[in-house]
Amino acid sequence: MAQLPTIGLEIHAELKTRTKMFCACSNDPDERHPNLNICPICLGHPGTLPTINEEAIKLILKLGLALGGQVPKKAKFDRKNYFYPDLPKGYQLSQYDEPLISGGELNGIAIRRIHLEEDAGRLIHSDTGHSLVDFNRAGVPLMELVTEPAIKSAKEARLFAEELRLILRYLGVSEADMEKGEMRIEANISLSDSEGIFGTKVEVKNINSFRAVEAAIEYEIERQEKSLSAGREVIQETRGWDETRGETVSQRTKEEAHDYRYLPEPDLPPLDFSAAGAVDLEEIRAMLPELPKEKRKRLGEEYGLTEAQAEILALDLPLADYFEEAVSELRELVKEKRTETLFNYLTSDLKGLLGKASQAINDPDFKIKPAQFADLVSLIEKKEIGSRLAKNILEEMFKTGLDAHAIMRAQALGGLDEKALEELAKEAIEENPKAVEDYKKGKENSLQFIVGQVMAKTRGCGEPDKIKELILKNI
16 A cells, blocks of 8 residues: 655744843853853752743744734643753743644645744763753743644655745744754654555654755655565654764654643743733734745746746845845836846846855945945946946945946046947957958857957947947948
């Protein structure tokens, strides 16, 4: 009987708040000194009392509303009891039966719940065989999103996780930098038969890249298929992904909810969203920004971009904002709805310069304003400068912050009227009689050679097609 993969995801993301979830310690993922951002509360000292980070609550509500989830009238926190060296309290403050968000969907995949909890610390394993504990991360606000077991392939799982990270960034909920451990993914995988009867579920924990998500799920599907084909039982367990070996490895038998002995948190009051003075959900809803799906569609419709071009911009929100502002300026200069040249120079030449300088387009040190970039593109569109000169000017703009016209004046590149250009064309013809003769014999490349000689004289200034026209006129 055919076996069909059934996949559910559990995705954790650290929230972008100033302080931790239940205390005033700094939430700083870039802190490199261990055990600096800690206090008796996040270390779980006896007699300490936690307080709820309101900003973290609002961020989860913001995400839930953006994904079409429902906010209950009441929610609460629970103690999830288990022991691990990086869990200083001996339990984790989480949510069990009354989460902040229920339902919602993304990429057509139903979401079961989104809840809020605190992160654990970090274990650092030394070469000497010792393990050290850094509690800087302990108590950081942590979102957990759980999908329904409705994903049917490894690729679909990867696309879901990628889109979720993009939405987290659009909303300002989390940077979700997987290299820093700010976003971790767990996959629950089972095989079901054609009648929809689920087999044994296996969980693959703490996957830290999108490529690994797809690879781990594909491997686990194949492993389970081979086991069943050989007549072996699939064991319910937790497995880890070994990147080096490219396979999942057994870690422990899978825990169920009752293994954690969830108890309502006695030191925190329940959250009542129906009470007077509670969080204003309509205010949060009204502040939701345009999400990636809507942005892709609008960019295509408004600017005539292809799906691939719209995707490039949607994946980089600061780049998309820069593009739109530059296009607005360009339309004032050219009076036509042209975007192709601007898009190409932005995503190839300008992004290339940014990459070499290890800069982002929204860095304070980036010197080229959208209006300046649009001005350069307008010179290209009006055929006042060619591609070679445009690239040279762009490099100088990147270094100095000067606009294109200032650079052209400084380098005496502007002001070549048609008469001056024709004189240079005549000079090139006189200096290259063999190329002229070869062209007359039918060698088209010889004409391009002469055009190149004129461009060298103008230092790239002048439209190649116009130069070609003047050369033909004088041969």
